[in-house]
Amino acid sequence: MLPANARLRRSEExxxxxxxxxxxxxxxxxxxxLARCGEHTxxxxxxxxxxxxxxxxxRVSRRLRHLVAARLGTLPPGSALVIRALPAAATATSAExxxxxxxxxxxxxxxxxLRHDNGPAV
Incomplete structure (x- = not known):
């Protein structure tokens, strides 16, 4: 389950x-x-x-929600994602x-x- 502050809710978002x-x-x-559109991912x-x-x-929604929740912490802060399932998602496994x-x-x-984090400046 996605935390409440990690969900897009309104159609404008x-x-x-x-x-x-x-x-x-x-x-x-x-x-x-979309990068940098708020304080929370x-x-x-x-x-x-x-x-x-x-x-x-x-079923597809539950699988995608679980996958996204596991990856939220690795995304840049403030980014927003919309995942749109295509018809092929109906027969896909969670791994796929x-x-x-x-x-x-x-x-x-x-x-x-692949993010370009160079770490602290020396």
Missing amino acids: FRAVMRGGARVGRRRLVLHA KAGLVVSKAVGNSVVRH LGADLDAALRRLSLAPS
Whole structure:
């Protein structure tokens, strides 16, 4: 479960991230990211009816929410993410969704291994 201060809630927040942020598409999801839009790192999910019936949509949402919650601490402070599930997410395993999410984060240089943190100045 995502903490309350880590969730995008209002449609204006979703719209700002989706229109103003960078976008990376993968086979099972599309990741929209906007850097420095507040003090807390936030995330929101979009799982439309194209993914499947309500049972399938809720299963995909639970999996994505769990995956995002595990990665929130590694993201730059103040960043906002919107993860949009594609129809292929309906048949994907958690591992496949996690691999797509990690690949998208790396592509946007939001994964910890690719961020350009040079450490303290000497």
